[in-house]
Amino acid sequence: MAFDPLIELRNVNKYFGDLHVLQDIDLTVGRGEVVVVIGPSGSGKSTLCRAINRLETVRSGTIVLDGQPLPHEGKALARLRADVGMVFQSFNLFAHRTVLQNVSLGQVKVRGRKKEDADRRSRALLDRVGVADQADKYPAQLSGGQQQRVAIARALAMEPKAMLFDEPTSALDPEMISEVLEVMRQLAEEGMTMIVVTHEMGFARSAANRVVFMADGRIVEDRAPDEFFSSPRSDRAKDFLSKILKH
Numbered sequence: 535m536a537f538d539p540l541i542e543l544r545n546v547n548k549y550f551g552d553l554h555v556l557q558d559i560d561l562t563v564g565r566g567e568v569v570v571v572i573g574p575s576g577s578g579k580s581t582l583c584r585a586i587n588r589l590e591t592v593r594s595g596t597i598v599l600d601g602q603p604l605p606h607e608g609k610a611l612a613r614l615r616a617d618v619g620m621v622f623q624s625f626n627l628f629a630h631r632t633v634l635q636n637v638s639l640g641q642v643k644v645r646g647r648k649k650e651d652a653d654r655r656s657r658a659l660l661d662r663v664g665v666a667d668q669a670d671k672y673p674a675q676l677s678g679g680q681q682q683r684v685a686i687a688r689a690l691a692m693e694p695k696a697m698l699f700d701e702p703t704s705a706l707d708p709e710m711i712s713e714v715l716e717v718m719r720q721l722a723e724e725g726m727t728m729i730v731v732t733h734e735m736g737f738a739r740s741a742a743n744r745v746v747f748m749a750d751g752r753i754v755e756d757r758a759p760d761e762f763f764s765s766p767r768s769d770r771a772k773d774f775l776s777k778i779l780k781h
């Protein structure tokens with residue numbers, strides 16, 4: 535299947551001090567494509583996601599979203615952050631706002647919607663991720679899985695062009711993992727462009743168009759999931775897979 539490119543990284547390099555955390559990264563993610571990123575701890579997966587959302591700046595190379603280079607500041611940057619929804623491992627909801635307010639806030643501030651319109655959309659999205667009955671609670675009153683689904687609804691409320699997920703289920707109890715993965719799987723089926731950092735290999739096998747394997751700041755493999763899992767080419771990937779598939 536051929537995809538029209540939505541996210542393009544060309545020759546991207548980033549350092550933290552002397553540490554070369556992203557090394558000559560070339561990655562194209564097509565519209566509607568789901569790319570799962572895996573690799574050992576410290577390989578640069580989170581930094582890659584954060585660079586695409588411009589939560590981190592890069593030393594060199596270009597990052598293009600939907601044909602436009604990433605904006606550097608101001609309103610354009612706020613719009614970029616809305617265009618590329620991000621869900622992290624830690625539930626980063628606003629603690630002193632209700633669930634409904636969490637989902638509506640950005641719509642009013644960044645997308646300029648009227649509060650009533652925003653609230654209506656928020657309730658529909660909360661319903662879609664299965665937490666409509668939690669709208670008036672505060673985040674701390676929800677389970678981790680529910681909070682993560684609210685975080686997804688909040689990102690979706692901005693009508694993003696793409697979604698980045700950085701280990702969204704790593705901090706969850708096992709019974710909550712599947713409810714979050716199910717929401718993500720549905721999004722993927724509906725054609726959302728997604729980059730997903732995860733250790734959930736079942737999700738990678740069933741929902742990803744490609745698996746990107748990173749090690750030491752480089753993309754070592756970038757292939758279809760069945761090829762990657764059945765015949766990894768690099769020793770790094772073989773070693774990594776033998777470790778994670780063991781437990």
Ligand SMILES: Nc1ncnc2c1ncn2[C@@H]1O[C@H](COP(=O)(O)OP(=O)(O)OP(=O)(O)O)[C@@H](O)[C@H]1O
Binds near residue numbers: 553576581
């Ligand atoms: N703000 C920072 N300042 C300095 N070094 C950092 C910073 N953030 C990350 N690093 C380093 O950059 C490298 C890549 O980190 P990154 O968080 O992207 O890895 P990761 O693949 O997401 O790892 P994990 O699987 O543990 O989440 C690591 O060596 C990390 O210690």
Ligand SMILES: [Mg+2]
Binds near residue numbers: 579580581700
């Ligand atoms: Mg990480």
